[in-house]
Amino acid sequence: MHLLVTNCNTTASMTEEIVAGARAAASPGTTVTGLTPAWGPESAEGWLDSYLSAAAVLDTLRRYEGQCDAVVMAGFGEHGREGARELLGVPVVDITEAAAHLACLLGRRYAVITTLDRARGQIEDSLHTAGVFTNCSAVLGTGLGVLELGDDERTLDAFVAAAERAKESGAEVLVLGCAGMTGLQRAVGDKLGLPVVDGVAAAVKLAESLVSLGLTTSKAGGYAAPLPKRRLWGPPGA
The missing domain is CATH 3.40.50.12500 (Rossmann fold)
Structure with a gap:
């Protein structure tokens, strides 16, 4: 595969x-x-x-x-x-949809911990479109930019602080809200006492x-193949 x-x-x-x-x-x-x-x-x-x-x-x-x-x-x-x-x-x-679906199998309520607060609206909209926002207790920012996630100690501290707020919101499961956080669940799962779902995994x-299972996207309706037409892709010269 x-x-x-x-x-x-x-x-x-x-x-x-x-x-x-x-x-x-x-x-x-x-x-x-x-x-x-x-x-x-x-x-x-x-x-x-x-x-x-x-x-x-x-x-x-x-x-x-x-x-x-x-x-x-x-x-x-x-x-x-x-x-x-x-x-x-x-x-x-x-990864957004995948992580939320798995989180719903592990607890009644989950929270997403992401990077900057400005990303919260997009994530909430994405979860709503996927039909899994009802079970989300909160989407919380750590205050870290995506490019700051390379600092493992700082990222861990920020994640744990946000996780405490997530637990107060009623979350029973945590979701890593950035692909750059991949691998963090192994470091924080036991410490937090909650399941932590990594979207990439x-x-x-x-x-x-x-x-x-031999399953793929339905082409019967909304995800039907694009209509044939001329499309100009990418920036000029790409």
Whole structure:
């Protein structure tokens, strides 16, 4: 089985971290290829970045049609998953949706802990669109930017502080609200006394399950293949 895991930004070092987390979660025999968009924002933090990221990710994925068994979109709360499901003939699993679905199997209420507060609206909208927002007790920011997550000690401290607020909101499960937090659940799960769901790992396992079951995106309605027409992709000269 071959999975494509696409970063939502142009920071290659973050792609490497995401791919490492995906490979750690993948089953034996599953190969993982990481994709970094050739253009777009270096980190996705806000509506403008998110829409630019979505276009760049779709531009990247279209070049790999027919070259994988499933796609994992590793941008938490970012746009583009519906377009990717139209574009591709294989299962497309978004880490936001995957993490929330698994969290709902582990407790009655879950909370998302993300980076900056400005990302909360996008994440809430994404969860609502996916039909899993009802079980969300809170979406909380740590105050850290995406590119600051490389500082492991600072990230852990900020996550734990936000987790305390999440527990006060009634959360029984925590969700890592950024692909750059991949791997953090191993460091904080026991300390917090709550299950912690990593979106990248969740998406990988769900993607594998869909492929193993022979299931893919329905083309009967909303995710039907795009209408044939001329489309100009990417920035000029791309």
